[in-house]
Amino acid sequence: MALRAGGAAGRPAPLLLLLLLLPLLPLPASLAAGAANGGSAEAAEAPGWRAEPGLNATVSTEVEFGVCTVTCGIGIREVLLTSGCPGTEAKCIVRVEECRGPVDCGWGTPISEGLACAKMPCIYIPPENRFKYVWKMLILNKTAHILPNDSAIMEVCRDTHSVTFQCETQENGNIIASVKYTVYAKTEMQTKKSRRTETGQSRTTTDAILVFCLATGIIVTVGVIFAMIFMILHWAAIKAIWKSKSRQDNQDKKLVNKRSLCNME
Structure with a gap:
């Protein structure tokens, strides 16, 4: 009986040892990740949870686009914020961005024009070297002749006949603006x-x-x-003068009539 009692008292020893060693055993990766992110994961998965607005929160803003500086080709415009501006401002500029219109800008005007030469600009926005410029000489009923000039501004001296030029502004192989100029002959100028x-x-x-x-x-x-x-202001005096003059005229008429009667007798 004494041996049985001692054996019964010693049975819990392995279980107690296991409980003591359990915190020292390594956990599986999935369980470790779950334990590390337990609070946030549960909060994210909880129904009806919403992130409070903060530095990383996405705030919906209202923007308004200004008028483009050009009606064709490439230009710039302002992007205005209509809510959330500092102070009491109703609108504030957020940034300036590019804007584009139709490619064909029709006929342009030279920036300088004299009796001998004329300077013609292509359409671009700074920086100038961002674009590629292709100058062409347009000939009626013939293929356009591409000129070696690849600058944004070209100076042409007048010839004996008028010539039409065209400048194409290209970006990544695409034409974004085109403008034409007519350089008149010296006699026409x-x-x-x-x-x-x-x-x-x-x-x-x-x-x-x-x-x-x-x-x-x-x-x-x-x-x-x-x-x-x-x-x-002097109506009374004028009226009196008219009356006196009319009386004198009547008297003169009477005298003339009397003289005529005497002459007849």
Whole structure:
């Protein structure tokens, strides 16, 4: 009986040893990851959980796009924030971005034009070396002739006949803008200059005539107004003068009639 009692008392020893050694045993990877992320994982999987807004939260904002600086080709525009601006500002600029319009910009105007030469620009935005520029000479009913010039601005001297040029602005092999220019011949340019001079002279003459007529009309109008004011202020005297003059006229008529009657007798 004593041996049995001792054996019964010694049976829990292995179980107790296992409980003591359990914290020292390595856990499986999945269980370790679950234990490490237990709080956050449970919170993420819990229904109805929502992240509080903070530094990493995605805030929905309202933006408004400004007017593009160009109607064709490539330009820039402002991006405005309509909510969340600092202070009392209703709108604030967030950034400036590119904007594009139709590729064909039609006919352009040279940046400088003289009797001998003309300078023509391509369409671009800074930095200038970001784009590739292809200059062409357009010939009627023929294939366009590509020029060796690849700069954003080209200077051309006038010839005996007018020439049409075209500049294509390219980016990554795609045409983003195209503009044409006509460089007139020397004779045509001189004719245009003489026409402009004649037009300017005729406009000057017309303006002088209009100014003279306007000044004359103002003077006449002011004179009439002053005459009317004078007549209103001195109406009684004028009326008396008219009456006396009419009486004298009647007396003169009577005398003339009497003299004519005497002569007849």
